[in-house]
Amino acid sequence: MAQDQLLELFIEFGLAGALGFVIGLERAMGARDGTNAGLRDFVLFALIGAISAFVANQFENSWLIGAGFLAVVALLLIAYLADRARNVEDAGITTEAAAIVTFFLGVLTIQGFYALSIALGIVLLTVLSQKRALTRFSSQIQTFELQATVKFLIITFIILPVLPTRSMDNVLTYSIGEVASFEQTTGELAFVPAENQVFQVDTSLNLYGDGGYLGVLEVTSATDAGVSGRFTADGNQQVAAGNQLSTSLAPMFVMHMLAALKPFKVWLIVVLVSFISFIGYILVKILGSGAGIGLTGLIGGLASSTVTTLSFARRSKELPAWNQLFAVAILLASSIMFPRLLIQIGVFNQALMRNMALPILVTGAVGFIMAGLFLIRSKKAHEEGPEGGQEMNLDNPFSLKSALTFGLVFAAILMVTRLAITYLGEAWLPVVAIVSGLTDADAIAFSLSDAQRSGLISLDWASFNVVLGALANTYMKLFLAFSLGDRGLFKHLLLSFMVMGAAGIITMLLYYDLGSMT
Numbered sequence: 001m002a003q004d005q006l007l008e009l010f011i012e013f014g015l016a017g018a019l020g021f022v023i024g025l026e027r028a029m030g031a032r033d034g035t036n037a038g039l040r041d042f043v044l045f046a047l048i049g050a051i052s053a054f055v056a057n058q059f060e061n062s063w064l065i066g067a068g069f070l071a072v073v074a075l076l077l078i079a080y081l082a083d084r085a086r087n088v089e090d091a092g093i094t095t096e097a098a099a100i101v102t103f104f105l106g107v108l109t110i111q112g113f114y115a116l117s118i119a120l121g122i123v124l125l126t127v128l129s130q131k132r133a134l135t136r137f138s139s140q141i142q143t144f145e146l147q148a149t150v151k152f153l154i155i156t157f158i159i160l161p162v163l164p165t166r167s168m169d170n171v172l173t174y175s176i177g178e179v180a181s182f183e184q185t186t187g188e189l190a191f192v193p194a195e196n197q198v199f200q201v202d203t204s205l206n207l208y209g210d211g212g213y214l215g216v217l218e219v220t221s222a223t224d225a226g227v228s229g230r231f232t233a234d235g236n237q238q239v240a241a242g243n244q245l246s247t248s249l250a251p252m253f254v255m256h257m258l259a260a261l262k263p264f265k266v267w268l269i270v271v272l273v274s275f276i277s278f279i280g281y282i283l284v285k286i287l288g289s290g291a292g293i294g295l296t297g298l299i300g301g302l303a304s305s306t307v308t309t310l311s312f313a314r315r316s317k318e319l320p321a322w323n324q325l326f327a328v329a330i331l332l333a334s335s336i337m338f339p340r341l342l343i344q345i346g347v348f349n350q351a352l353m354r355n356m357a358l359p360i361l362v363t364g365a366v367g368f369i370m371a372g373l374f375l376i377r378s379k380k381a382h383e384e385g386p387e388g389g390q391e392m393n394l395d396n397p398f399s400l401k402s403a404l405t406f407g408l409v410f411a412a413i414l415m416v417t418r419l420a421i422t423y424l425g426e427a428w429l430p431v432v433a434i435v436s437g438l439t440d441a442d443a444i445a446f447s448l449s450d451a452q453r454s455g456l457i458s459l460d461w462a463s464f465n466v467v468l469g470a471l472a473n474t475y476m477k478l479f480l481a482f483s484l485g486d487r488g489l490f491k492h493l494l495l496s497f498m499v500m501g502a503a504g505i506i507t508m509l510l511y512y513d514l515g516s517m518t
Contacts, residue, residue: 020046049106148398173246190228260418297329301336313485335367356463363504437469
């Protein structure tokens with residue numbers, strides 16, 4: 001064996017022994033009287049694992065690792081039965097389980113997984129040394145909290161992964177044939193019709209492919225052998241010979257609405273709403289009502305200010321006496337959206353970022369000021385006691401009914417927005433910006449950024465409509481608070497959002513020359 005290989009083996013066996021040593025040390029320091037497993041035993045368990053793996057590699061027989069494992073289990077079983085026979089107090093199996101993990105840590109080191117074995121060793125040490133903290137934590141967990149966690153895990157890791165990522169308009173289509181040829185310069189498209197499919201001249205076919213809606217085909221020739229006509233593409237969808245074609249079963253306004261619905265995306269937002277509710281629940285438990293709610297609003301706004309608003313609007317139904325604190329969280333989430341949007345645009349379009357910076361920052365700053373004022377008022381109210389003596393007692397970390405309700409509302413807004421954008425068109429850019437901003441300020445902002453960089457619209461016109469979309473998104477949060485939250489929360493937010501909107505609109509009117517934009 002070469003000297004380098006021998007040195008590597010010494011290091012591997014040394015690492016295995018070191019891991020066994022520190023784990024054995026922890027067990028020895030917290031050992032029961034009369035226990036059989038101590039510091040030296042854990043060093044030996046790790047070395048047995050290392051030797052088993054080494055011998056298995058030499059003889060190319062992984063069953064030798066199993067033989068070493070069975071030997072360790074036999075020793076542990078004998079020790080455990082001896083403890084039970086001597087009526088050792090609290091004869092659990094934690095030490096025995098730790099010994100089995102130590103054996104496999106020795107195996108991992110010989111197999112070359114050094115970082116993994118060290119990481120698992122640290123995790124094992126943490127679990128073993130924090131017995132009191134973990135016991136105290138488990139005793140504080142309530143049954144309803146565990147049930148809520150299970151429901152959240154179900155909607156996240158069972159329901160979400162199986163939902164389709166494609167839009168729902170693809171469901172209401174049927175196959176009509178296969179593309180035979182497509183001339184991109186002239187727009188002439190021909191396809192071979194599927195069996196039993198009959199088409200007529202001077203009709204229009206809304207074509208769909210694997211990627212969704214393709215465009216409209218005006219049929220000029222139709223026989224049993226082939227159908228052809230002039231094709232008008234929608235967007236950047238690619239059409240090539242051999243592609244399968246489908247057409248719509250429902251009227252196009254229905255198809256346009258369903259095109260906005262992607263079950264995975266809608267349910268993902270439902271998961272985000274629930275996740276932020278959990279984060280708020282945990283922070284309130286740890287930091288107290290004021291700090292926990294405010295921090296949740298600020299952090300949640302970085303991810304999704306709309307989702308954060310929905311989360312706290314639902315909370316206000318449960319605890320209306322804390323509406324001032326919920327208003328602080330929503331204001332923080334809504335205000336942080338403006339500088340976040342500015343930074344996002346700056347990554348792709350610095351000219352647009354600089355041009356829209358003033359109204360964006362003014363609106364965000366006013367929101368932070370209003371949030372600060374509400375925070376001062378809420379602290380005074382908390383010192384005097386909440387209205388009606390109601391304490392902050394969150395007993396519903398996750399409500400499946402509320403999550404489903406939000407999912408339905410969000411889906412409806414997506415469909416209405418898609419119809420507005422489709423039928424109003426880009427000529428009505430401010431209307432499109434407002435309607436699109438109702439559900440997603442980021443989407444309309446990036447769309448306008450691309451249009452400005454392509455030379456389709458001026459810099460001022462793009463900036464104006466980005467800010468307009470952001471303001472529309474802000475007022476959408478006010479509507480959500482009104483429709484899904486407590487009326488007291490809406491009253492607290494109404495003045496603040498009106499002041500934010502007024503600051504943004506006045507700044508835009510003074511900063512941009514509207515007469516020279518379009």
